[in-house]
Amino acid sequence: QVQLVQSGGEVKMPGASVQVSCKASGYTFTNYGISWVRQAPGQGLEWMGWISADNGNTNYAQNLQGRVIMTTDTSTSTAYMELRSLTSDDTAVYYCLRDVKSLTMSGGPDYWGQGALVTVSS
Amino acid sequence: QAVLTQPSSLSASPGASASLTCTLRSGINVDSYRIYWYQQKPGSPPQYLLRYKSDSDKQQGSGVPSRFSGSKIPSANAGILFISGLQSEDEADYHCMIWHSSAWVFGGGTKLTVL
Numbered sequence: 226q227v228q229l230v231q232s233g234g235e236v237k238m239p240g241a242s243v244q245v246s247c248k249a250s251g252y253t254f255t256n257y258g259i260s261w262v263r264q265a266p267g268q269g270l271e272w273m274g275w276i277s278a279d280n281g282n283t284n285y286a287q288n289l290q291g292r293v294i295m296t297t298d299t300s301t302s303t304a305y306m307e308l309r310s311l312t313s314d315d316t317a318v319y320y321c322l323r324d325v326k327s328l329t330m331s332g333g334p335d336y337w338g339q340g341a342l343v344t345v346s347s
Numbered sequence: 348q349a350v351l352t353q354p355s356s357l358s359a360s361p362g363a364s365a366s367l368t369c370t371l372r373s374g375i376n377v378d379s380y381r382i383y384w385y386q387q388k389p390g391s392p393p394q395y396l397l398r399y400k401s402d403s404d405k406q407q408g409s410g411v412p413s414r415f416s417g418s419k420i421p422s423a424n425a426g427i428l429f430i431s432g433l434q435s436e437d438e439a440d441y442h443c444m445i446w447h448s449s450a451w452v453f454g455g456g457t458k459l460t461v462l
Contacts, residue, residue: 260451269442269456270444270453271453272450272453286450320392320393333381333398334383334395334451337395340392
């Protein structure tokens with residue numbers, strides 16, 4: 226069965242960076258992409274960006290351009306999301322989602338990881 | 348104005364039906380979009396329910412009961428998630444999503460209470 230298993234929660238200081246990992250299993254990793262979505266406490270869902278596990282192409286949300294980097298390691302079927310220059314506004318649960326491998330394809334996110342709580346606090 | 352607007356809450360009785368709306372901003376034509384729906388229970392990640400563009404372009408999520416279905420109301424420029432035969436386990440937050448301007452865009456979510 227499809228599974229996306231994320232790394233654990235983290236506490237970071239303002240100005241620091243955080244990296245969240247997402248290990249995929251149960252499907253051919255390079256046949257799909259990975260989107261990242263975050264949810265601040267008590268708030269709605271915010272899409273952060275997408276990466277193709279096939280060729281590494283990325284598409285980031287405009288408001289995070291320059292602060293977020295998404296990568297994949299096809300040898301371990303793992304996706305990574307790094308967010309830099311953290312502020313308290315970045316406190317949220319971060320989710321990885323299985324998505325299409327090309328943004329020209331039909332389809333969208335289906336399976337979600339369990340989430341990773343990132344807390345930014347001094 | 349937000350791209351997608353959902354009512355913040357909705358209540359319905361067990362056994363009844365519920366229609367959850369997802370209204371697209373004026374100028375964005377609902378006919379052109381696949382609308383995705385997710386269910387989220389407290390402390391858990393969202394789960395994919397279905398996507399709907401038309402009766403010939405729709406997909407039910409794996410293992411999702413047929414009492415969950417999608418539709419549209421073109422006159423209201425809205426997508427609908429219809430849940431029939433409501434059960435207590437359907438109490439959750441429901442999120443709609445579309446692909447718009449090269450980004451996935453979510454509505455604010457609707458909290459469905461079954462009582």
